[in-house]
Amino acid sequence: MSKVFCRHQHIEETLKHLREAGQRGNECVVLWFGRETATGIEIEAVCRPAQIAGADIFRISPATMRDIIGILAQHGWMIAAQVHSHPREAFHSLADDKWAIVRHENALSLVVPYFAARTTAASFMQDQKTFKLTAGNLWRELAVSEISKWLHVS
């Protein structure tokens, strides 16, 4: 399993959602829907699902998850990655581990600090932290030098 390919516009759209929620003092989670190809997973859509969010929490209801699964089936997509914001530093909290929406091996979970207020599409790759789910079901932070092996922005 495979490298995720996304476009600049997907990053812009993601940051817009994270910033909007951040202005209200809330975390936000955004899902990247993609298609598996021979070379990797191509992101085709960015989704900000309905969610219950607070300063350090987000939850998605079972009904919304069912809707998401329906959309995935309809388009032949998978959830390639999730991206969420934090009020301050980017890290993967115990709640993030437990409530992660993406669960397949090599799934990516990206965390953007400061509610994305300080992040632009140009600085995204430096500012965010990327976590990858291991075969042993643990979220491991990727070193900066490893990120490009698993995520490519064009």
Ligand SMILES: [Zn+2]
């Ligand atoms: Zn978090």
